[in-house]
Amino acid sequence: MTTHDIAFVGTGDLADLKNPNPEGFAMNYYHAEGYERLDGCELVACADLERERAAAFADRFDIDDGGVFEDYEAMLAEAEPDIVSVSVWPDIHAEVVLDCARSDSVDAVHCEKPMDLTWENSRRMAEGCREAGVQLTFNHMRRFKPTWVEARERIDDGAVGELERIELAPGNIYDGGTHMIDFATGVAGDVPAEWAIGGIDYREENKWFGAHNENQAHAHWRYESGVDAVVSTGGDRSFVPADMRFVGTDGVLEVGPEESDADLRWRAGSGEWTGETVEEGAWTDPINDAVAHVVDCLESGDQPVIGAENALNSTEIIFGIWESARRRGRVEFPLEIDDNPLEAMVESGDLNPQ
Structure with missing residues (x-):
């Protein structure tokens, strides 16, 4: 051994x-x-x-x-x-x-x-x-989180038909949101995104481990596999009523749905929801x-x-969203910057979180 x-x-x-x-x-x-x-x-x-x-x-x-x-x-x-x-x-x-x-x-x-x-x-x-x-x-x-594993397996097995869109609602896109964006990228085929467009609000300082995180963001990007993804951060679930939603040609699957006690639920077309509770072990498992x-x-x-290669795909999306906010326009990938756009906007005074 x-x-x-x-x-x-x-x-x-x-x-x-x-x-x-x-x-x-x-x-x-x-x-x-x-x-x-x-x-x-x-x-x-x-x-x-x-x-x-x-x-x-x-x-x-x-x-x-x-x-x-x-x-x-x-x-x-x-x-x-x-x-x-x-x-x-x-x-x-x-x-x-x-x-x-x-x-x-x-x-x-x-x-x-x-x-x-x-x-x-x-x-x-x-x-x-x-x-x-x-x-x-x-x-x-969280790629190994039982609920998320079950969700991906169901999607791969065709529970929603051909995947078309992913919707995410993390608290932020960098510190915590990197988990959801990484997972979404995996479900979309572990391929890079082609572009991203987004806007952010940063009025109250929100630092995690020395790094700035936006208060609210809304963004859209498209993977090379053709799957679209959107993210809405800041705690408002009016747009994405779950932690994650996966929309396909034949149905929808939600992880952490707001309107259910189940860990995840899915349905075909406009049919009835089927829910499942998966989590049993400690969060550290x-x-x-x-x-x-x-x-x-x-x-x-x-x-x-x-x-690292998969992590780069999701990290490029995060910095690409912030770069889109800095440029006020869509950003094409591969990303041609070196810095952290959010940090740079704070340092320059373009953003002034209190």
Whole structure:
């Protein structure tokens, strides 16, 4: 059996796991629990800028004192891990991921979402890992969420006929919405979008892990597969009365419908709804499945569904929507910018969130 040495960059605060209003989510605790469940994975090292946080993480997962670091580059050099899970703020994702990819020992990096704070760095980290032969994945773990898996299987089996349109209603498009946009992209065939057009409102500061998120957005894009998608953020469900709606030639399927207690429901034409409740396990179970997928793909050589190429497709849509708001017009893909349009509009004064 192959044994993989696992290390972690950014442990977070153990107290956040029990805090209903945490400053962070200490996601590497959940990553670590996923590796801990797998045969052949040994947790060997962790790094955090605050040593006491790293020490608490090490104590929880039986990592020796010699595997506790404040400097992740020292950790890479001394522990020589095979797989690294990265859970730091988005603005340094590319820096940390590429440092891991340049390490002689690292075969795979599993990074928290979103990809990075800018489109340039999102591309750069994907390209750098590809050139180094390092598997790069992102924790779009909701691809493994049981309700979402069931929804995709029903759509693939023809529950709505030929898929024509996807409608999404996340709280925002970047921090949380990346999950829905990634999932929608998967259902549409894991292909890039051709263009995006959208508008945003940003009047009250809304920062998640150092990154601005709009208060409200409405946008439309089209995938190369011909499927159209729309998103409406900000909490108003008058336009999309569910978390996600999938509209096809012969029916509709809704995930998290507003008008039902079921997890998902579907109908053919204008017929009666059929509902189903799927969720039974803890919300963290999909994280375990994502981690297992990372290890399985590393061993098999298969392309991970949460890999960098798929993540780039959804990230391009996010930055493309914000770029459309900046240009006040439709944006064609591939996206020809390097920055983060929302951040740039705030810095320039075009947007002035209070």
